[in-house]
Amino acid sequence: xxxxxPVVGRVRALGTAPTRxxxxxxxxxxxxxxxxxLGWSDSTxxxxxxxxxxxxxxxAALPTALLLALLANRRLLVRPQLFVLLLLTMAVLSVxxxxxxxxxxxxxxxxxxxxxxxxxxxxxxxxFGRRDLMLLRTHLAVMRGVLAVVIVGLVLSxxxxxxxxxxxxxxxxxxxxxxxxxxSAMLLGITVVLWLCHVIPxxxxxxxxxxxGPLLILTHTRTxxxxxxxxIVLGAGSLFLGQxxxxxxxxxxxxxxxxxxxxxxxxxxxxxxxxxSAQQAGQLTGRTKVWSQIAALxxxxxxxxxxxxxxxxxxxxxxxxxxxxxxxVDEGWAGITLQVLVLALLAGLALMHQRGPRRAVALFxxxxxxxxxxxxxxxxxxxxxxxxxxxxxTLLTTPLPxxxxxxxxxxx
Numbered sequence: 001x002x003x004x005x006p007v008v009g010r011v012r013a014l015g016t017a018p019t020r021x022x023x024x025x026x027x028x029x030x031x032x033x034x035x036x037x038l039g040w041s042d043s044t045x046x047x048x049x050x051x052x053x054x055x056x057x058x059x060a061a062l063p064t065a066l067l068l069a070l071l072a073n074r075r076l077l078v079r080p081q082l083f084v085l086l087l088l089t090m091a092v093l094s095v096x097x098x099x100x101x102x103x104x105x106x107x108x109x110x111x112x113x114x115x116x117x118x119x120x121x122x123x124x125x126x127x128f129g130r131r132d133l134m135l136l137r138t139h140l141a142v143m144r145g146v147l148a149v150v151i152v153g154l155v156l157s158x159x160x161x162x163x164x165x166x167x168x169x170x171x172x173x174x175x176x177x178x179x180x181x182x183x184s185a186m187l188l189g190i191t192v193v194l195w196l197c198h199v200i201p202x203x204x205x206x207x208x209x210x211x212x213g214p215l216l217i218l219t220h221t222r223t224x225x226x227x228x229x230x231x232i233v234l235g236a237g238s239l240f241l242g243q244x245x246x247x248x249x250x251x252x253x254x255x256x257x258x259x260x261x262x263x264x265x266x267x268x269x270x271x272x273x274x275x276x277s278a279q280q281a282g283q284l285t286g287r288t289k290v291w292s293q294i295a296a297l298x299x300x301x302x303x304x305x306x307x308x309x310x311x312x313x314x315x316x317x318x319x320x321x322x323x324x325x326x327x328x329v330d331e332g333w334a335g336i337t338l339q340v341l342v343l344a345l346l347a348g349l350a351l352m353h354q355r356g357p358r359r360a361v362a363l364f365x366x367x368x369x370x371x372x373x374x375x376x377x378x379x380x381x382x383x384x385x386x387x388x389x390x391x392x393x394t395l396l397t398t399p400l401p402x403x404x405x406x407x408x409x410x411x412x
Contacts, residue, residue: 101309
């Protein structure tokens with residue numbers, strides 16, 4: 001079972017075989033994983049979906065993804081993959097800590113969900129490192145689909161789409177503004193990097209910038225914008241010496257940036273402040289207050305090392321909004337160590353990888369997730385960020401020889 005997936009346009013300059021059809025089961029399994037971690041806000045929706053119903057749909061997507069992955073990988077073949085092994089270790093750690101949590105039922109359920117999430121990724125490892133960038137193309141396709149849902153909701157009910165403090169959110173499915181910004185920035189950044197590598201044509205970049213760019217601006221999310229810019233700089237920097245297009249684009253971007261910053265300085269400042277005072281902006285919209293309470297928290301050595309068990313990433317009823325702080329609360333210093341190892345592993349593999357599109361896109365993804373993790377949660381539990389990092393891991397995995405590739409047919 002296969003279907004064509006022209007996601008990033010016509011693939012060029014990879015020095016490999018032409019793009020092959022993507023197995024439909026893999027696309028469906030990845031989409032189900034994405035639905036499982038899709039955010040949910042408490043805003044009203046155009047469709048009559050209540051909070052409980054939305055949770056049931058999202059949680060049911062995980063066993064669906066597991067079933068689809070088993071159907072695609074019937075022989076249960078897996079590749080040795082240190083990245084997925086670290087995620088599975090983190091999941092097992094969360095199970096052990098959740099069994100001793102005050103909220104044992106909820107924490108253990110979240111930990112079991114983490115184990116299932118990592119198990120699906122294990123079953124997909126035979127498709128890691130494919131020459132046709134299959135999982136990257138699938139990831140981009142799913143993000144485009146999510147943003148299409150957001151755009152439809154914006155067209156049908158503009159007022160409701162901006163009901164979340166004037167920031168764009170989903171109205172068909174209540175996607176919070178931060179996640180809309182995350183998908184927009186990730187799609188925009190990967191597309192720009194692929195264009196700089198001569199992998200996709202210019203019209204694809206123009207369409208992406210015309211759609212994802214305004215969506216990112218309308219969400220008023222500073223973290224996503226900063227992460228996207230830093231990620232593009234590092235991803236493009238890995239190509240600076242080998243690609244004349246990167247050098248030209250850098251010169252143009254610097255010139256345009258200086259001009260826009262000079263002419264629209266007042267408007268840019270207003271957008272960045274989001275109506276907040278200097279004190280509120282300095283406190284990162286109150287985040288530092290919660291972080292200070294967590295830092296002052298006294299726990300016994302066991303909970304200090306292994307955490308209190310997976311939670312809903314809040315502290316005293318307030319959102320933590322930091323992957324590092326939430327991991328410290330839920331999984332302790334052991335979880336933080338594993339989180340550092342995940343980012344260090346992918347960054348190290350990217351730096352040692354040969355120059356090209358795979359390295360550049362992986363550097364963008366790892367940089368984006370590392371910067372966003374300061375004020376966003378997701379690196380210590382199933383989330384879109386872990387799916388992003390999984391895509392980076394697939395790009396940095398050595399392709400299998402065609403004659404030994406499991407579960408795949410040879411390319412002439």
